[in-house]
Amino acid sequence: MRQEIVVVFTAKSVERILSEGGSAAWRLDRNHARRCEYVVCTRNINSPWGDGTEDHQSAFLIGKIHDVVPCRPTPENAEHEKKRFLIEFDQYARLNIPNAWKGDRNPVKYARLDDLGIDPTKLAWETMPHVTETPKRDTSREAASMNGAGVKALTMAEAKKGLALTFNVPPEAIEITIRG
Numbered sequence: 001m002r003q004e005i006v007v008v009f010t011a012k013s014v015e016r017i018l019s020e021g022g023s024a025a026w027r028l029d030r031n032h033a034r035r036c037e038y039v040v041c042t043r044n045i046n047s048p049w050g051d052g053t054e055d056h057q058s059a060f061l062i063g064k065i066h067d068v069v070p071c072r073p074t075p076e077n078a079e080h081e082k083k084r085f086l087i088e089f090d091q092y093a094r095l096n097i098p099n100a101w102k103g104d105r106n107p108v109k110y111a112r113l114d115d116l117g118i119d120p121t122k123l124a125w126e127t128m129p130h131v132t133e134t135p136k137r138d139t140s141r142e143a144a145s146m147n148g149a150g151v152k153a154l155t156m157a158e159a160k161k162g163l164a165l166t167f168n169v170p171p172e173a174i175e176i177t178i179r180g
Contacts, residue, residue, distance in 0.1 A: 011050025
């Protein structure tokens with residue numbers, strides 16, 4: 001049977017994909033993607049914020065699609081995440097298929113399992129880890145620290161965490177210089 005799948009070209013690591021509950025933040029036809037049973041992640045090593053280590057263009061992960069949902073925007077990525085979707089998995093398996101991505105311009109495409117030589121019955125499926133919601137923020141402190149322009153005051157630790165998320169590096173890699 002020729003099963004249609006979603007194939008994405010991503011710079012995110014397996015660990016990050018699992019921690020996010022699936023592969024995000026894609027511009028795609030949600031209804032089309034929801035009809036697919038699987039999503040295959042292929043490696044993009046050319047992104048400056050990427051954290052994956054597999055060979056460029058290789059298929060490294062397959063997920064059984066649970067749902068396709070709008071991305072939850074955060075203050076750091078609100079504009080970027082508009083009209084983007086998270087492809088949620090309920091199970092996943094690791095792959096190692098060299099040159100699976102053929103250089104398409106769009107980082108999302110639709111293909112067939114047999115186009116990539118994947119037989120899902122021969123894979124070692126694992127259950128997705130539970131994704132915990134981000135902790136609730138203290139909105140009273142946040143509201144009190146907002147200025148008239150809608151910008152809130154930050155501690156140095158908060159600024160480093162936000163910049164680390166933006167640039168996909170650990171907070172320890174962020175150095176902030178204040179000149180006054």
